Amino acid sequence: MNVKEIVEEITRRFQADVQVKEIPCGVKKIKRTSIFVAIKREDFRKFMDFLFQIQEHPHFAIISATDLGEDMELLYHFTVDYGKQHEEKTLSLRVKLSKNDLKIESITDLIPGALISEREIHEMVGVEFIGLKDTRHFFLPEDWPEGKYPWRRDETFPDDMLNKLYETWKEGDGNE
Helix, strand or coil: HHHHHHHHHHHHHHHCCCEEEEEEEEECCEEEEEEEEECHHHHHHHHHHHHHCCCCCEEEEEEEEEEEEEEEEEHHHHCCCCCCCCCEEEEEEEEEEEEECEEECCCCCCCHHHHHHHHHHHHCCCCEEECCCCCCCCCCCCCCCCCCCCCCCCCCCCCHHCCCCCCCCCCCCCCC
């Protein structure tokens, strides 16, 4: 599918906000196309099925999270037509979750490589991935307190958990 067909199919199937940006890259200024799609959580799994209709194995890059105050925004980054010179398209799927209900379906059954991203987002911002079988900490120590999420803006920590580098650098200690 070309970009126009992808966008038309997305807008036909989903209540989605779709934006397309073409960015010239490199010395030859070859245009790279990015498709940004914002969907409702209820449509997330249907959209993933659609993505697999576009390409049998879409290339998954990472999930990123942004704390918007009352909501948490997840961005799933994919590439379709991966490896086809001058035809690759990045597709960023945006889903907002209320902090009162931080749950979304896991995609590890479709893309096993999403395991590390889902575990990272789970432990850093508190999103529960329904169906994620392995929820052990990956980046944080095992004794990290339950319910404490270091990437959340509304998070507070006991003083002994904060790393205060500025207090360890004192004049005359050779670390200036």
